[in-house]
Amino acid sequence: MSTTPLAPVRRVRHQAREAATVMVFSAATSVGLAVTFLLVASLGR
Secondary structure (H helix, E strand, O other): OOOOOOOOOOOHHHHHHHHHHHHHHHHHHHHHHHHHHHHHHHHOO
16 A cells, blocks of 8 residues: 555645635625726716
8 A cells, every 4th residue: 555645735835826816816806896886886876
């Protein structure tokens, strides 16, 4: 029996990069939705 894991070990920098990517995507989505709601609200006046 082998003690080598089947999946490659994920390095911390890869996890940090993915976390940063998720944070940037989340922030961009939030800003986009906020701008959209502001535009809809201003057009509804």
